[in-house]
Structure formats: structure tokens, C-alpha cells
Amino acid sequence: MTLQLKEVAEVLESIEPVSNRAVTGCSIDSRRLEPGQLFFAIRGPRHDGHEFVFEVLKRGAAGAVVEQEFWDRAPASIRPDLIPVAETTKALQTLARHVRRAWGGRLIGITGSMGKTTTKEMIAALLSTRFRVLKSQGNLNNHYGVPLTLLALEPSHEIAVVELAMSAQGEIAQLAQIAEPDIGVVTNVGPVHLEFFDSVDSIAKAKRELIENLSDRRGRPTAVLNFDDARVRKFAEGFDGNVVTFGLGEGALFRGTNIQPHKLGTTFHLSGPNVEADFEVPLPGPHNVENALAALAAVSACGVDVSSVRPALATFRNLAQRSEIFTLPGNITILNDCYNSNPRAMERMIETLAAWNGAERRIVVAGEMLELGPTSPELHRRIGRRLVESGVDHIVAVQGNARYIREGALEAGIDPGKAVFFSDAASAAEYCERLVGPGDLVLVKGSRGVNLERVTELLTNSLSNPSGVRRGVPEKAV
Structure with missing residues (x-):
């Protein structure tokens, strides 16, 4: 503008x-x-x-x-x-709110502990089949990113889709007061940022600020809530607006059932207002079905017939390093989810791995999960135990407190030679290059600061040459 x-x-x-x-x-x-x-x-x-x-x-x-x-x-x-x-930051936010009000269109705000960026991208992609949409670029979701997104609004934009994040109480409220969303989507609440919060309930209270600060300038606001998440479901209590729920369990307004994984993504059946149909999302795991349900519920709140966006969902392309599926020669599959990680997100990917059919071996490259505070060692150990319980064949833990993933795996009885720890991603990548062989399914996941994209890049570049594929446990495993 x-x-x-x-x-x-x-x-x-x-x-x-x-x-x-x-x-x-x-x-x-x-x-x-x-x-x-x-x-x-x-x-x-x-x-x-x-x-x-x-x-x-x-x-x-x-x-x-x-x-x-x-x-x-x-x-x-x-x-x-x-x-x-x-104060220049305050000035940036003040001008952003002015531009948002001058524009005056519908704005969807999205928050949650997991999946908010993927859900934001999905909503924008589905709405783009009908409207000219402005969306947050990447994860520009903080006190700088949200204003900069709003300052990119043009009169021709019909809908804006904006991601809101926080690391402290009151931050989402402040962002919502700048962006003035009239539709608020909450994907879930989980154990993230525990370095800054004393409990998951405190995180839920901070996430609820989005719903509490929805704008009524365009009429009754709408809250789009995860019905399966008990904390998020309670956000409807005392909310004087429209409530639309989504989830996999009975009671959700937009409900996904009959979830079927396949090599290129996941299919599911959607039951909702005026829709009974099968959908496909080209991403792995039930958690991405939940993200898709949130997106479908949100576009429905914008007056879009959800059946009309089935092709757009089936061809959706996510941002890099988020639930990417790479199929390499030798029937090797890489699940590249290395942009970020937390205990709940890691558990969901473990479930995805366990349900994957046809893998010779399941290998997990698990980077450190950051910002977990004093509970970090035990949360990492729990992931290690969970990996062994789910039948993972090899565990490569990377950086810092990820060493406790290996400890938890050893406690659960894994062969010590099949659970290793490296202090940096480059060393882990070299190890994995020698480890991965035909038919393997490899999950690469960790917090952004671990730089696990180095593992994915080396594997995809090296193993794209079938002659380079090996099988076995490398020598000198840590």
C-alpha cells in the first residue's frame, strides 16, 4: 500500500x-x-x-x-x-495497524505449538483458488514479522493469512491487537518454549490470547479450534463469537476419519457441514491431516465450499524442510522434517514412521529439541524410549541434550551399536551416508539450531547415485 x-x-x-x-x-x-x-x-x-x-x-x-x-x-x-x-519498533507496529485498518479486509490469524506454519501455508493455498491472498512469508510471525506482513497489504488483496508466535505471555495479545484478525485458528498446545513457561497450561493461556483478542470490526469473529486438544477446546468457553471445530475424534465439526498413509502422502475421509468426501494431502502422518482439517475449517469460515478445494489440497506444496518426502534410488525414502522439533511433534513423526508400510529399516536422525528448560533431559530420554518401543532400527542423536535420546534408547533395550550420538550435524551426516541402504525409511528431525539440513542434503546428493548406496552399520560408531 x-x-x-x-x-x-x-x-x-x-x-x-x-x-x-x-x-x-x-x-x-x-x-x-x-x-x-x-x-x-x-x-x-x-x-x-x-x-x-x-x-x-x-x-x-x-x-x-x-x-x-x-x-x-x-x-x-x-x-x-x-x-x-x-521507539522505532513501536512505530513499526503502529504504522502496521494503520495500514491494516485502512485496508479493512478479512484477516485470519493462526497460532499453535505445532503445525501453524504448515496450516498457514495450506489456508493460503486453498483460499488462493478463489481470492487474492496475502500471507506471512516463511515464519515471519513475531513483533517484527507480523507488522512487516501487514505493511505489504495492497488494496487488491482480498484476504490476509497471518501467523502469530510467542515466547512469553502477552505477546500474542499484542500481535493480535496489531493485526486485528476476525478469524482465529489454534492448531494445538504442547510442551514447547518450556524454557520460558512453567507449564503447558501456561502455554495454553498464552495461545488463548488470540481468541480473546479477535476483532469484531467486520461482525462476529470466528474461532477455529482443535477439538481433539482438550486445552484448545476450552478456548470456546466464554467466547462471544462463532466456533468451528476440527479434529480426528467424534464431536469435531470437521472430522477426519479412515486415514491411510501412502508413499506420497495421506488420504482421509472428511465429514463436515455439507461435505462427505475423500481428500488427499501430500504430506505424511495423521498430524498433517489435522493441519489439513484446520485449513478446511478456516476456508469454510470464509464462505468457500470445501469440496471445491480438494484438488488444491492434493497438490499442496509445503515450505522446505517441513514434512518433505524424498524418494531416492534403491527405494530409499527420506522424511525431511528438520526445520523444527519438540516432544509432541517428534512423537507424531514416530507414529508416522511406525505406520509406514514396506520399509526395510526405520532410521531416525533426531536432533536436539531446544528451549525445553530444566525438563529437557527427561523429555529427550522419553523420546529415546519411545523410538525403541515403536520399532525403530537405528537412532542417530545429534547435538547437546540429544545425548539423552541415546540414553533413553539404551534404557529401553536397543543394541548399543544401533544408537549413536554426534555433537554436530556434519559428523552425523557422514555417518548416515554410510549407514543408509536400499529400502530404508529415514526420518530427519530436530530443532532449527541443530542444522540437520546438512544430513538431508548429503543423503539426497550422495544416494541419488545408486552405486553409492551401502547397507550396514559404519565402523567407528560412537
Whole structure:
């Protein structure tokens, strides 16, 4: 949405005179700023955007939003290009809310402990068959990402799909007050960010902030809730709006049954308002069926006939490193889910592995699950025990507290030579290259900071050559 620099100054209540020029976009990254964009000089823990103000102005920025102290010291020659404010992050959020209100369209907000990015991508893909949709790029879901998404709104956009995340109480409420969603989707609540919360109930309270802050500017808001998650189901209590539920269990308004895995994804039967039909999602596991059900429920709340989006769901393409399925020569299958991990998400992928038909061996490359606080060792041990109970043949634990995955697996009785630990992903990748053989099913999953994409990249590149496929346990296993 094109604004004038003077209009931005008025919205931000800045009284200093500014140039009258068009603002074609906004950025907080000096490296990616394009001519005509407005630069917000954010002061962060590692970098201070004020250090790059002169540079971005030389490169054609429409102007810069800066702290008052910087403006006071700035040369008079560039002051007309600067908008002084008390705090630049707050200014970014204020302008974003202004743009959102000026646009005035329907906005779907999505949160949850797991699956929110995949669900966001699904909703946007399904709605794009009918509407021009703006969606959060990647996982731009925090106090910077949400405003930047809103600032990309154009009058031609008919619906916006925005992901909201948090690491502390009150953050989702703040984001919802900026984005003003009138439809809120909560995928689930689980044990994530326990480094910052004292219990899963506290996490649920933080997630509920989305439902509590839905906007009624366009009429009665709608909450789309996971009926199978008891904590999320309770979000309907006291909510003065429409409630649409989804899930696999009896009682969900949009219910998935008869889930059937196959090499390229999963099929399921959908029962819901005005629909009884079989659907396919090209992603593995019942948890991705739940994500699909959330997406179908959300598009239904937008007035879309869910039967009409069956082809779009069947051809959906997720973001990289999220439930990707790679089939390699020698009938080797890689499940690449290495973008992130937590105990609940890991358990769901273990269930997916156990239900997979036709695998010679099941190999799990399990990276450390971060931000679990003092409960981390036991949560990792529990995953190790669960892996052995589910029949996994080999376990490769990677980095930090993942060593406790190996400990848990040994406690559950796995052969010590089939459960190994590496302190880094590169070493684990080299080990896996020698381990994986024909017919194997390999799950690669861990928190983003473990960099397990190195494992996936090495396997897909090396094993794409059938002559390179080996079978057995490498020597010098840790």
C-alpha cells in the first residue's frame, strides 16, 4: 500500500517537517532494502539500525524512522528524510495497524505449538483458488514479522493469512491487537518454549490470547479450534463469537476419519457441514491431516465450499524442510522434517514412521529439541524410549541434550551399536551416508539450531547415485 512520507509522520505523531515523497514499502533490513522503501532503524541486541541510516538514504530509501536522539544529532541536510519517534519498533507496529485498518479486509490469524506454519501455508493455498491472498512469508510471525506482513497489504488483496508466535505471555495479545484478525485458528498446545513457561497450561493461556483478542470490526469473529486438544477446546468457553471445530475424534465439526498413509502422502475421509468426501494431502502422518482439517475449517469460515478445494489440497506444496518426502534410488525414502522439533511433534513423526508400510529399516536422525528448560533431559530420554518401543532400527542423536535420546534408547533395550550420538550435524551426516541402504525409511528431525539440513542434503546428493548406496552399520560408531 503506497503511502506518503508526510502521512506516515502524521500516523506516528511526529511533528518534525518531512519531505513529500511516496513510500512504496517498508524494511528493517538495510541489506534487502529497495529504493522507495521506508527504513525502520531498529535497535536490537546485536545490531543497531541507526548505524545504516546514511547508507540506506544513499541507496534510495524514501526515508527512515529513527529515534529522537538520532534525529537531534543528524545533519540538517538529511532531517527532512527522517521521522523521529520515541521507539522505532513501536512505530513499526503502529504504522502496521494503520495500514491494516485502512485496508479493512478479512484477516485470519493462526497460532499453535505445532503445525501453524504448515496450516498457514495450506489456508493460503486453498483460499488462493478463489481470492487474492496475502500471507506471512516463511515464519515471519513475531513483533517484527507480523507488522512487516501487514505493511505489504495492497488494496487488491482480498484476504490476509497471518501467523502469530510467542515466547512469553502477552505477546500474542499484542500481535493480535496489531493485526486485528476476525478469524482465529489454534492448531494445538504442547510442551514447547518450556524454557520460558512453567507449564503447558501456561502455554495454553498464552495461545488463548488470540481468541480473546479477535476483532469484531467486520461482525462476529470466528474461532477455529482443535477439538481433539482438550486445552484448545476450552478456548470456546466464554467466547462471544462463532466456533468451528476440527479434529480426528467424534464431536469435531470437521472430522477426519479412515486415514491411510501412502508413499506420497495421506488420504482421509472428511465429514463436515455439507461435505462427505475423500481428500488427499501430500504430506505424511495423521498430524498433517489435522493441519489439513484446520485449513478446511478456516476456508469454510470464509464462505468457500470445501469440496471445491480438494484438488488444491492434493497438490499442496509445503515450505522446505517441513514434512518433505524424498524418494531416492534403491527405494530409499527420506522424511525431511528438520526445520523444527519438540516432544509432541517428534512423537507424531514416530507414529508416522511406525505406520509406514514396506520399509526395510526405520532410521531416525533426531536432533536436539531446544528451549525445553530444566525438563529437557527427561523429555529427550522419553523420546529415546519411545523410538525403541515403536520399532525403530537405528537412532542417530545429534547435538547437546540429544545425548539423552541415546540414553533413553539404551534404557529401553536397543543394541548399543544401533544408537549413536554426534555433537554436530556434519559428523552425523557422514555417518548416515554410510549407514543408509536400499529400502530404508529415514526420518530427519530436530530443532532449527541443530542444522540437520546438512544430513538431508548429503543423503539426497550422495544416494541419488545408486552405486553409492551401502547397507550396514559404519565402523567407528560412537
